[in-house]
Amino acid sequence: MTYNIAMVSDFFFPQPGGVESHIYQLSTKLIDRGHKVIIITHAYEGRTGVRYLTNGLKVYHVPFLVIYRESTMPTVFSFFPIFRNIVIREQIQIVHGHASLSSFCHEAILHARTMGLRTVFTDHSLFGFADAGSILTNKLLKFTLSDVDHVICVSHTCKENTVLRASLDPLMVSVIPNAVVAENFRPLEQVEALEPPKPIGPNDTITIVVISRLFYNKGTDLLIAIIPRILSSYPNVRFIIAGSGPKAIDMEQMLERNVLQDKVEMLGPIRHEEVRDVMVRGHIYLHPSLTEAFGTVIVEAASCGLYVVCTRVGGIPEVLPQHMTTFAKPEEDDLVMATSKAIAALRSNKVRTDRFHDQVKTMYSWTDVAQRTERVYMGIQGDIRPEEFYGYYPGQGWEASGDRVRSFALIDRLKRYYGCGVWAGKLFCLCVVIDVLIYVFLEMWFPRANIDIARSWPKKLKQKDRNQLSGTATTNNPERMGSAS
Known part of the structure; x- marks a missing residue:
């Protein structure tokens, strides 16, 4: 039907x-x-x-x-x-x-x-x-x-x-x-070897990505509060924040107040086709939302090979398996602690983020x-x-x-x-x-x-249907059959 x-x-x-x-x-x-x-x-x-x-x-x-x-x-x-x-x-x-x-x-x-x-x-x-x-x-x-x-x-x-x-x-x-369309959210390179990839060194830079509308319900106030604390504890951590909203002014004021413009890159609003290009620049995806029914963006982040730090609210705990995420209460201290655990896990190579893409591809379609x-x-x-x-x-x-x-x-x-x-x-x-x-x-x-009835868009024929039509046309055209023979 x-x-x-x-x-x-x-x-x-x-x-x-x-x-x-x-x-x-x-x-x-x-x-x-x-x-x-x-x-x-x-x-x-x-x-x-x-x-x-x-x-x-x-x-x-x-x-x-x-x-x-x-x-x-x-x-x-x-x-x-x-x-x-x-x-x-x-x-x-x-x-x-x-x-x-x-x-x-x-x-x-x-x-x-x-x-x-x-x-x-x-x-x-x-x-x-x-x-x-x-x-x-x-x-x-x-x-x-x-x-x-x-x-x-x-x-x-x-x-x-x-x-x-x-x-x-x-x-x-x-x-x-x-x-998600997993093919549209591929990591920069997929490691096929069975050996774990080279761990991130203690002096290597870890980039935390946030892509969200900057509204209260998306946890922007929490984000504003934890960024200075994380950056003061981890000098080799950087943030990339994409999105717009009424809380963008508060975010910019926080950066000016703490002089963090060189460690936090504000991209503003981006199109959906640009999301993957932003995500693959990072190692951790931070999602501090206060309420969320599902959270498609965290599936996209995992598909890009990012380790996810998110709040345990709404339907988020149902979305990804535990080895891909670190959960936190929607509180400032707990979110800082969870982000610290994620940084430590990446530096010690405890998580195989290179396998996330193939796993997500089998989970969602x-x-x-x-x-x-x-x-x-x-x-x-x-x-x-x-x-x-x-x-x-x-x-x-x-x-x-x-x-x-x-x-x-x-x-x-x-x-x-x-x-x-x-x-x-x-x-x-x-x-x-x-x-x-x-x-x-x-x-x-x-x-x-x-009221005029609108014409429907012509439907694409599947290969089997094309073959059937081609066979019917050949059968119904004796001249064509003769020339073919």
Whole structure:
């Protein structure tokens, strides 16, 4: 079975990041598997309208007001007309939204359900339960996921967090991790010999690489605090820091205050294709994040042959085996101690970083991620049996197993939204009713017959298919057969 899929998120290229890379790599692999995939995101500077990327991946850059960190202004309904137009033009069957903080994602799932389309949501982040921002985000997530067909999380920790935040049935949430294209993150040279490489001498320079957005949640304050302490203890250590954000000013002030400009190289923002070139300049990758659902960048670092020092938060402990990492609490003293252990381990040649690339290559594959995501699509479309998709548990009949197969009937949708809270439930029901009325208006005044169907990008033929076509052409052409003989 092949499907027409729309990936929807505020976060996509040219902005670098884990969510952006995930959407692109997953989309290209799904196209390789025969599906039609488009991406709907907001307009970036210099990118408006329709763009085509590698492999015929079509991107719709919708002009919309961006308010914070590339997130669009939440309007609930104003995105509906153009979203409906795109979905009809591309004959979309499944809408797949990404990221809890993406307004486009939440609105697209609401509109898709109103239009009778199946929906999937992928959560890439962890959120708390106490601060005002998390409470509002969780309530919005509860609204969206009350009527979604299936949810994907990038780690088991992320799944537990999402299930609690949105009060979900755990059987409706799958764990499909991120991956990396290992061939794009190769070390400078791979040692094939069985003997360990020459250890780093006591006077050799060790370079610590940090590639991250310079925000509070990425642990930039911790990084600012530990850099002077590490450099004062290890004169032969250097730092390379790539990334931008509001904390960049604090970082520069720290360097000036401690006169460390000659030991810390600030690269500023870099493109994703430049990440590998920066990583191979180092020996240790430092990741001081305060919260992380997965952490693709540490897999990329290990693939480049770097020893990883990271905080034990979120889903990070699930990502790499212990021999590739040194963990620390998200505290200044513990992070300094962990970095010191990593430096000592490299100098004593206790870790074989030259083997990391081959090990990572066997652990993570976007092809595997695409296959598992495809199975989710098959499950929500009814192309595999519910007990095969969700799992069968003795004594739990599928008639009474909960509302896992989402009905499109308005009354059933309102029942699900009404349970979201005393006041929020009524507000959510009102939003759904208004959304349905807007859809009826659009269907009456802008009928589907007036929307041109977009031509699909021609699919590449596999070698076996080419041979079959070539053989058919030869059989059907007697003159060609005669000339060949």
